[in-house]
Amino acid sequence: MKKIISMVLVCILACMLFAGCSAPATQSSAAPSESAATQGSAAPEASQSAGADESAAPAADITIGYSFPTKNNEFWGNALAYVNQAADELGFKVNAVDANNEQEKQVNDVNNLLSSGINGLVLGPQDASVVPGILDACKAKNVPVIIIDRWPGDELKAGEDYVAFIGPNDEQAGYDIAMSLIDGGAKKIVGIGGYQGTSVAEGRKAGLDKALKEHPEVELLQFVYAGENMDDGDEAIRNLLQAHPDLDGVWCYNDSLALASVNVLKEQGTIDKVKVGGMDLLQPAIDSMKANELWFSTGGHYMQAADAAVILYDYINGHKLTTDPVIKINLLAVSQENMDKYEAKYGEGKTPIVWKDLSMTYTPDAQQNFDLSLD
Numbered sequence: 001m002k003k004i005i006s007m008v009l010v011c012i013l014a015c016m017l018f019a020g021c022s023a024p025a026t027q028s029s030a031a032p033s034e035s036a037a038t039q040g041s042a043a044p045e046a047s048q049s050a051g052a053d054e055s056a057a058p059a060a061d062i063t064i065g066y067s068f069p070t071k072n073n074e075f076w077g078n079a080l081a082y083v084n085q086a087a088d089e090l091g092f093k094v095n096a097v098d099a100n101n102e103q104e105k106q107v108n109d110v111n112n113l114l115s116s117g118i119n120g121l122v123l124g125p126q127d128a129s130v131v132p133g134i135l136d137a138c139k140a141k142n143v144p145v146i147i148i149d150r151w152p153g154d155e156l157k158a159g160e161d162y163v164a165f166i167g168p169n170d171e172q173a174g175y176d177i178a179m180s181l182i183d184g185g186a187k188k189i190v191g192i193g194g195y196q197g198t199s200v201a202e203g204r205k206a207g208l209d210k211a212l213k214e215h216p217e218v219e220l221l222q223f224v225y226a227g228e229n230m231d232d233g234d235e236a237i238r239n240l241l242q243a244h245p246d247l248d249g250v251w252c253y254n255d256s257l258a259l260a261s262v263n264v265l266k267e268q269g270t271i272d273k274v275k276v277g278g279m280d281l282l283q284p285a286i287d288s289m290k291a292n293e294l295w296f297s298t299g300g301h302y303m304q305a306a307d308a309a310v311i312l313y314d315y316i317n318g319h320k321l322t323t324d325p326v327i328k329i330n331l332l333a334v335s336q337e338n339m340d341k342y343e344a345k346y347g348e349g350k351t352p353i354v355w356k357d358l359s360m361t362y363t364p365d366a367q368q369n370f371d372l373s374l375d
Contacts, residue, residue: 058091059317062091062092062093062119062120062316063092063093063117064087064119064120064121064122064312065094065095065096065110065113065116065118065143066083066094066122066309067096067099067106067109067122067124068080068098068099069098069099069101069125069126070101071098072100072101072229074280074282075254075255075280075282075299075302079124079303079306080096080305082302082305082306082353083096083122083305083306086310086313089354089355090359090362092309095116097110097112102126103129103130106125106130106134107137110123110134110138114137114138114143118143119143119316120143120144120146120312120313120316121138121144121146121312122145122308122309123146124150124305125147125149125150125152126150127195128150128152128199131153132156135161135162144312144315144316145162146162146163146166146311146312147164147166148167148305149167149301150200151165151203152165158325159321159325163311163325164308164321164325164327165326166304166308166311166329166370167327167329168200168299168301168304168329168331169328169330170199170200170204170206171203171204171206172207173207173279173299173331174204174205174208174210174279175207176207176296176298176333177204177208177277177278177279177296177298178208178212178277180295180335181249181250181275182215184249184275184296184335185275186218186249186274187217187218187248187249188218188221188244188246189212189219189220189249189251190223190224190240190247191208191220191222191223191224192224192226192233192236192237192240192250192251192252192253192257192261193205193224193225193253194225194227194228194253194257195225195227195228196225200253201253204253204279205253221244221247222243222244227257228253228256228257229256230256230257230263231260232256232257232260233256233259233260234264236257237261238264241268247274248273250274250276250277251277252276252277252278252279253278254279255278255280255282255294255297255299256282257278258279258297259282259284262288262294266293271293275295275296276294277296277297278296279299279331280299280302281298281299281300281332281334282297282299283348285297289336290339292336294336295336296334296335297335298331298333299331300329300331300332300346300372301329304329306353307327307358307370310355313361314359319361322360322368323369327370329370329371330371331372332372345374358370
């Protein structure tokens with residue numbers, strides 16, 4: 001009897017051991033990390049957990065900091081509106097700070113953003129001088145950075161020192177403004193530039209120079225660096241008109257300078273004799289073109305901050321950038337002659353961008369192409 005009981009106990013024990021070995025291990029499932037940071041890098045590696053599973057839920061409670069030059073320019077106000085639009089659609093938070101065109105304030109603003117616990121930073125630098133210090137501060141906090149609009153200098157490498165740069169093709173934009181004036185019949189042109197030495201101002205001027213080199217029959221009467229707002233433009237165009245009353249074209253760095261020029265030409269009764277072109281496609285510029293005053297504007301790049309936020313949101317969720325880390329956006333070229341096409345697609349109240357379609361977190365095969373088109 002003892003032998004029978006022993007055999008039964010052995011069989012029961014064997015069955016228990018077999019069942020324990022064959023039972024599947026319990027799997028833990030976690031959402032992607034809220035921070036894509038890897039120690040010691042200003043452009044930290046994207047989290048691999050999310051990238052390996054395209055169906056993984058987006059990380060919760062992502063906050064993206066956004067530091068930009070100034071709200072006192074409609075361009076940057078429009079840019080912020082699109083960032084907020086993308087945030088609402090994708091489900092992240094935005095902490096935005098206005099540097100008031102002051103380098104020191106921008107550096108302090110970013111330090112405050114880092115102290116608040118942001119997961120990533122979209123940086124529209126006042127100029128290149130602020131960038132190295134800001135990147136060092138972000139590196140110390142393991143916060144990934146995307147730089148927009150203003151080139152930070154060749155010493156810093158996109159994809160290494162920061163995740164990516166995204167901005168307008170400034171040389172092409174400056175060229176397009178010049179060619180719109182030349183194609184419109186202008187022969188004696190003056191130029192009103194932005195802040196001398198900034199990448200955007202120098203890039204756009206290079207485009208003007210290229211167009212003039214291609215058209216030696218067109219004369220550049222004078223070029224001045226003025227700034228970025230309407231007061232700067234008003235002063236510059238009055239001086240240029242006094243020196244060159246026979247000018248018939250005004251090349252402007254942005255729409256604020258162009259609209260100031262239009263106002264002075266209207267005041268003097270010569271707007272019908274002078275073509276004026278600018279950049280940014282601000283609503284007052286669109287209204288002026290509709291009124292047959294301003295001749296041309298190129299733009300749409302106020303969406304670049306939102307584009308950067310989408311890339312950064314994906315990066316935090318583990319999706320690496322699939323394009324060259326230096327992204328130059330080709331812009332819309334709008335004049336009095338094709339205003340109807342612009343209005344049909346981008347007119348007031350229209351939303352031409354579906355941000356989830358550009359996000360690899362929501363659309364795994366999304367193409368990261370941010371060029372703008374009237375088609």
